[in-house]
Amino acid sequence: MPLIRRIHRLTAVLSAVMPAALLALLTACGPAALPPGDSIRDADEAQNRAVHRFNLSLDRALVGPASEGYGSVVPEPLRRGVGNVAANLSQPSHIVNNLLQVRIGQASHNTLRFLVNSTVGLGGLFDPATALGLEPRETDFGETLHVWGLPEGDFVMLPVLGPSTTRDSFGIVIDTALNPLRHVLPEADRPYATAVGVLGRFGDRHDNGELIDSVLRDSADSYAQLRSLYLQNRRFELGGPRLGYRTDGAADGLDADPYADPYADPYADPYADPYADAISDPYSDPYIDAYAQ
């Protein structure tokens, strides 16, 4: 009898500890190395370009005009409210991912933010949390996979959703399945949550209209430009929490965090020739020294 009880207790402890141990094992590998800002892997470029053409026509025919209409019909304060509600609804998903990343500080930041905005902020309509120093800190399962050590893979252009990577596309699928809201909200309320999310996107499209239009319409190659902007910005986001920068001239930043700088430091290797021709390998260092000769 005591033996069975002991086995029971052991399995109870194990089932509680195992996921944590697995997580610890995963995170022990450390985050994946971030490729430098200008490195691009795009194995399915032809297909991605086809999807991009589809997205462009969708934006021209539907999303652009709908966002324009939404922006001109709905006044700014209400639009911001909808955007706030949409952001607040995705907050639980951020918290779950923060926990999976074992970033406890971020998880408590996002939990506090969610609590403040859901109560004082009237269900997320307002965003008093930001004023209290609890600014938005978004995350997703793609980042969780990065923290677990998964490299980004190839660049992928998703229909409707836009630029992504192999890893982050998986992340989107998992995020949709994992979203706590899906499990908590009554079935009948879910379409409202989705609608708020879509309206929030329309609001973003409207507010950033000029910037988006300039990239999509004025670029020589909008696909290449979008790909470059997305990858650079995504890698910046994944660079993790900001370092404590010092203003006294101490060079702690780049050495302390290899992910803070998207460019490989040509001086990292003491035997590397500092005067090597940067033009011969444009990706080793983005800056060509015009005074080298």
Next chain:
Amino acid sequence: MPSDIRPTRRTLVTTALAGLALPLVPRGAAALTTATASGLVEQVAAEITRIINSGQSEAAMIRDFERMMGRYGDMPTIAQSVLGPPARSASRAQLSAFADAFRGYMARKYGRRFREFIGGTVAVEGAQDGGRFIEVISNVRIPGRAPFEVRFRVWDRSGSPLFIDMLIEGVSLVISERSEVGSIMDRNGGSVDATIEALRRLG
């Protein structure tokens, strides 16, 4: 042990040349500090704010902006970095024409969006040594928008501290424009001259 430790003619010549050239190396090279670079960013931010709030016409603002880029930007370095590998086979005249065309293109492309920054402030938050350059980290606040991070990269290879890049939320101007200029060049059959011509009209 290497049997021959006598200097070859080539090493002799290089050493002599290096010795001759040494006094020509700009002294500023060792003097560039994070404080100097931060000061430069603050100075430029103040000047841009003045241009934006001057109330002058867009064309005049773009002209002012282009002049500023010439004064504070290391245009030869930026232009060559943006041009990438084709810079290697380009002539000196082509490089300089490209740098000028690119400067005008940048001024028009970004100068036109200046009014989005009205009321904005730039706060320098710190600076770090990036090896070949100093990176100044700043926080930009524009009314009605979430604050965002802008990093400025400064070096003094030319003899005085100048900007070589600007990164907005991790997006480097040099890297983005290299992609864009590469596309323009592809469209023009890989010709540097045609690309320069195209840049003069664009932006």
